[in-house]
Amino acid sequence: MKRLPVVSLAQEDCLEAVLRLQQAQGAARIGELAAALGVHKSTVVAMVKRLAARELLTHARYGLVTLTTTGATIAGRTGARHDLIRALLMQVLLLDEQAADTNACRLEHALDAAAHQRLREAVSFAATKPAMATNWRRAFGAYLAAGKTSKRGTGGSRS
Secondary structure, three states: OOOOOOOOHHHHHHHHHHHHHHHHHOOEOHHHHHHHHOOOHHHHHHHHHHHHHOOOEEEOOOOOEEEOHHHHHHHHHHHHHHHHHHHHHHHOOOOOHHHHHHHHHHHOOOOOHHHHHHHHHHHHHHHHOHHHHHHHHHHHHHHHHOOOOOOOOOOOOOO
């Protein structure tokens, strides 16, 4: 199996954004990528040029941005990590959709292959035990609602 090229976190985000736009609307354009990534168009143009030079995507001036096979593979892997983490954050930690998505964006780059595999196994295990998962969500939701959360890690003092 051919090894995929190493890309930066920003490049992974860009490739993933192209993939999501292609899936959602069939194509990706510079302006749409800039909006999706929360950066200026000139930043996206520079990134697209670098990724095109590495043959991870193609782009004609004022045209569509399209993933190559290798770019699509990298984007797909990044997107799969994102989706798994997002689901876990929503289903286990009961984060709302926006918070789960924002945090998944950060965490998708930080997990190594072993941690990612373990998360997949945990999600698969939970899917085989729906009653357990429901009980967890109910009990954890009640715990959170009762205000019994730890103050550690929230920036407060630890006196």
